[in-house]
Amino acid sequence: MPVLYGGRAVDLTPIRGHLAGRGIQIVEDAAHAFGSRYPNGTMVGADPAVLTCFSHDPIKNLTTGQGGTIVPRTREEAAALRSLRLFGIVQSKDARASLTSYEVQGPGMRFDMSQLNAAIGLAQLERFPQTAAVRQHLWCTYQAELAGLDGIRLVDVDVAKTVPFNCVVLLKRHRDNIFLHLREHDIGFAVHYPPNHSQVAFSAWRRDLPVTGQVAGRILGLPFHPSMTHDSVRYTVAALADAIKATS
Ligand SMILES: Cc1ncc(COP(=O)(O)O)c(C=O)c1O
Structure with a gap:
């Protein structure tokens, strides 16, 4: 299946085995492609072999004002991304509301989406x-x-x-x-x-x-x-x- 790079489809099939063998993950730049399909009809974001990233900036197909989405392939990947996006903290913001402490598992950044931006995105998603x-x-x-x-x-x-x-x-x-x-x-x-x-x-x-x-x-x-x-x-x-x- 082709992979999106800068919004254009590139067929990495011939080197996928080689990349996997070397432990190299494919990250798909699908910034422009929210809602689109690959040439074989599969939705962009549904390829289990790649990590797909969408952009939701103001001019994109689905906007949140600012921000984006990464589509994880496993529960472990989702947990790792959640922790990476907020200082490496394991517990969610909701869970922390009823805790007196939290656990920082490793490195992390301040890349979480604000609730205001997420609310814009949810309204956009509905339509x-x-x-x-x-x-x-x-x-x-x-x-x-x-x-x-x-x-x-x-x-x-x-x-x-x-x-x-x-x-x-x-x-x-x-x-x-x-x-x-x-x-x-x-x-x-x-x-x-x-x-x-x-x-x-x-x-x-x-x-x-x-x-x-x-x-x-x-x-x-x-x-x-x-x-x-x-x-x-x-x-x-x-x-x-x-x-x-x-x-x-
Ligand atoms: C092809 C492509 N990739 C990535 C990005 C970056 O998206 P963001 O600004 O949401 O990080 C853009 C932004 O327009 C883009 O056009």
Whole structure:
């Protein structure tokens, strides 16, 4: 089964045995993928061989305002994560309310989610089926409106299996002037993402990735939010077409 890395599926099947043999755990970055399925139809997060992490920041499919979820595979893993997220303490906050002491079992951090954030997430979770359907519908609306527009190619998604987190197009030429033009007109286009291999943090391992370098300058994220309407999609697509003309 493919594993998500930065939201894209990578098939690690050929090296899974090797990784397991060396005691290496696979941690799956499913930041964008809440509610989506792998190509074989299994829900993301249900692969028993990987530790899946979802992000719930404000623009993600399921938001808690800030925070995320790790899907443990065993009770032991769940207990270890609970303890790691709060100073290495074994007892839950609830249990500690009726205790005069607690046990610190090992190292831990202050990574627990606030109750306020969790309450936002629970309310969002209740309406998630509607949110998912709206996101899929919005993406299909963009797909229909963008069809046939010269110089704009939609970056494809299997929308039947995906709850889209964003909607990205690939332009024929460099996008920066187009982006600036749109921002000047107060339309919230964005870039997801600058390529990792060009980041200072990775300079020690830097090598040329010509295709990535070329595509990175031509991608553009369209405004994408479940409260958008068909009219706002039409407006956005028309503005993009105008910006391409105005800057060519
Ligand atoms: C691909 C990817 N991985 C991880 C993260 C980090 O998520 P968080 O900010 O919730 O830790 C993000 C955030 O946008 C992301 O886009």
